[in-house]
Amino acid sequence: MTVRVGVIGAGNIGTSHARDLAHRVAGSAVSVIYDFDQARAAELAEELGARPAVSYEELIAAVDVDAVVIASPDQFHAEQALACLAAGKPTLCEKPLAPVESDARAVLDAEVALGRRLIMMGFMRRFDPGYRELKDTFGPDGIGDPLIVRNSHRNEVAPYGLDSALSITNAAIHEIDITRWLVDDEYEWVEVVPGRSGPITPEGQRDPLFLLLRTRTGVIVDIEMFVQSQIGYEVTCHVTGGLGNASMADGRYVTIAKARQQGHDLPELWLGRFQDAYRLQLQGWVTYLVAGGPMPGASTWDGYVGAIVANAAVDSLRTEARVPITLPERPALYA
Template sequence: MRVGVIGAGNIGTAHAVSLAREVSGSTVTAVFDVAGERAQAVAADLGARSLPSAQAVIEDESVDAVVIASPDDLHAEHALACLAAGKPMMLEKPLASTLEDAQRVMDAEVARGERLIMLGFMRRFDPGYVALKASLASGDVGEALVVHNIHRNAYAAYGLDTTLSINNSAVHEVDISRWLLDEDYAWVQVLSGKPGPDVPDGQQDPLLITFRTTSGVMVTIEMFMTARYGYEVRCSVVAGNGILDMDDGTFVTRTSQGSRGQDIPELWLGRFGEAYRAEMQAWIDGIRGLTGPAGASTWDGFMAAVSCRAAVDALNRGKAVEIDVPNRPAIYST
């Protein structure tokens, strides 16, 4: 698979390097970024061409499939262009920056009648979450009753904006808890309280978000964007017959000079490196026809957008909000 990359920032560059050097069955042939020097540097490093626009990448004859790693508010535009060209894409999360744009992308894919989008919810490929889901499915601890999530960032990489904390960051927990439990949300409430020291006036951080699923499982998310000390993601499942605690991905505990400790990554790449690589391999294997569709679908991205919109409403209105689950289009039934 010859891949074109749109957006050569943090994650776009990591995906491009992974596709060129780690993943089997793929090469990177074209790159575009509005910051031309970034695209040129990545292209030169990987033996690809730097092209003058996103459309040029999408239409280029040397591009079979596209990675979209542009900022959130461009996802819909770039995804719609790929859909129009009939090219499969790995679209970074979230599906779009608004629910309306998410709906437009899903409608366009449904109108084409074929699934071309894999959404970048990479936690579905993280060994920790995969093991957690398998443990839950084995039935050993019984039925899940509560899922506790913790998501802390050292700093807000795109600036602290409370709506973005939900739509861009907590969206990971919204998706992964829905995937772990295999059910949708019916209700959400969001609390905020004393702000952390790096929180500008008018913004709220941390947030405590609570969803209830259609069967009644409670899902809590502590979302703390400006935690200073590092990047940390944790997940525990409280079930009827036991508890499952996911390892945080630390492999080594260092004991020395009277103390014991572990290094904490500064950013997500440090915690989820293996998940990103496995996600890219699964995407390439899927579009080569070696496996079925992999990872999160447009429907998953749409349901995450529906759930995040309800959470933002709940925060703004200061009260719990019910969530209506729309009908799932047939192309997403498998």
Template sequence: MTIGIGLIGAGWIGEEHVSRLTNVITGARVTAVSDIDLDRAAKVAAIAGARVIDSPEKLIDDAEVDAVVITSWGPVHAEQVLACIAAGKPVFCEKPLTTDAADGLRILEAEQAHGSRLVQVGFMRRYDAGYRQMKQIIDAGGVGAPLMAHCAHRNPSVPESYHSGMATLDTAVHEVDALRWLLDDEFVSVQVVKPRSTSKRFEHLTDPQIVLLETAAGARIDVEVFVNCQYGYDIQCEVVGETGTVRLPDPATPVVRGAAQAGFAVVQDFPSRFAAAFDVELQEWTDSLNSDRALAGPSAWDGYAATVVTNAAVRALESGQIVPIELTERPAFYA
């Protein structure tokens, strides 16, 4: 069976996903593409020999679209996801699921009313081999009860349009989801500390930032977000437990020795670092649709929880205070 995929949002990540679904993923075919820029939509649709549809609503309702991939602008995700649920069509939505927690609750209510999971959120780190190995070790009790986690999310640079709130909304959101998943725990408070700013930033930007999180079980997590580090795209994660530690491995790459030095190249961008994770993510999603298995990837609850945490982090950045994180009670539907 081949699933007909409609894609909404033909920007960079949309183009990447169309190429991936066409050239890498089995069991799926991109049948339609929609974007506010019809010329851009036509360029991306040509990769898959797909049709251009001039509105998200028409694409969702199209008879050749069995499932939808949303890679549009974050603030419009909620309405597009809700339209997919209303049509009874599975939807893979890149993060954020919503930019407002109230919209996340609307999605939770709509999906529960439908009666089965339709929504998966694109938190690709859960599909990275290193993170999955860490998860297995923690779940098996290999380091004992988790007490702390130390994380770093570094980019070589960011464009001038990047603002201080994006450090959590767009960047550390990946750590937020990954740590919720690794520790199987929810966050209850957040604080943002501002170290000395780098001279390499645009003046309007607070960079770096340190995001301090506390879980319901009392574990403490620090996330360094440094988006103008200059040297590369560097993702680090270490969980400290009662009996040991487990650390995310660096990407496999040759060590070169010569000229009195030994070292390896640092990855320069996130597509290179997580390309394999994107492949696994979309393949497993497609396999679930083709086998009628329940979706097992990040859920609408995960998307809602991440939005609540990152919105609280923005308030913490602005206020300098420790901000409580208040989630609604988790429905049994998402247990």
């Protein structure tokens, strides 16, 4: 069986997902593409032997679309995910589920009312070999239980224009999710500490930002977000455990020493760093759609928790106060 996928949004990541689904993932094909920019949809559709749609509603309803990838800008994810749920189509929804908590909640409620899990969230770091290796170091034979998780997330320049709230709801949400997954715990509070601005931070924006969080069992988590760092795309995660430390520098395992310098190249964008994670996530999703079994990636619940924590962090950024995080009871659908 071939899963025929409709892709909504043919920008940076939608194009990458569509090419992976067409060429590098076993068991899938791309049948329909929609983008607000119709010329862009037509061009990608032609490249992949798919056809363009004139609206996302047309794409979702198409009989030759078995499953949908949502890769439009953040603010459209919730309404498009609701339409996929209404049509009963399995969906891989790019992060975030929604920038606004109430929109994320509406999607969660709709899926719970449906009683079936149709949405997998594109928190692809859960499929990244680097983070998986890091998680494998936890436990009595490795570094023990995690006590402190220190993340950094740096972009060369802000990908969607710098807006400090966006650097939390769009970017830090990756660390918010992956750390929950790593330590298997929920957050209790978050505090955002804006500091001195970097040299190219626009007036009125705060960058870098430092997020401090603590989980219910007391794991201390920090996230350095620096979206105008001018360094390149660099993601690191260091874990202090009860018996040792583990460090995922930036997922590149070869360090070169030459001409009195030591280091490695950094990619310009996330597509360079997380290429394998995107492909492995799509392969995991397609295999699950064909063979069944437990959903291999993040759920709508995970997307909703991400929205709650990110919104609390944005509140903290505004008020410069620690913000408690309270979650509603997890619906049985996501047990």
